[in-house]
Amino acid sequence: AVAAWEVRIRGRAATRWREYLFLLACGATGAVLGVLSDLLTSHLSPEYFVVGKGLAPGSGFLRQVVRFGLEAGFGVGAIGGCAMLFANSPRSGRGGLPYPRLGREGLGTVRSAVVGAAIGWLACRLTSLPALRLELLSYLDPAGAARFVTVWGMHIGLYLGFAVGTIRAWRRIR
DSSP states (O other): OOOHHHHHHHHGGHHHHHHHHHHHHHHHHHHHHHHHOOOOOOOHHIIIIIIITOOOOOOOOHHHHHHHHHHHHHHHHHHHHHHHHHOOOGGTTTOOOOOOOOHHHHHHHHHHHHHHHHHHHHHHHHHHHHHHHHHHTTTSOHHHHHHHHHHHHHHHHHHHHHHHHHHHHHHHHO
């Protein structure tokens, strides 16, 4: 609505619609990554989503997982897009990169998130976080606790990788 209003007022001089489209693309990319990640990890450890996220087991579980991934992923993707747009602001005396270049920086952030998830998975597989696993034993059997910790590591790694990728994109844009 804001973009349409600007086009109506400014005509061909309108530019904000590109920013909104970029943010929408970043959010959509985050949503897709969120859904894929949550579908994979819910298969590896349904316990993570039932005990850790409060989703109901049984019928409709996958629908809940998809919705959860869409919501979380879209928000995170949009935040990354906002950070890149802020870094690219021509008012700062820097930036002003074209949107295809910003998109490539955004894909670098996605790569960092995926690498972070792999590192988180490996770190939790190697260490198994004994204190967290012991805490989970009051809710889960030993195998379920091990799966929970592994998926938890993947999610932490995903978010940390996203943060590192966003900082890297920020620095490259600036």
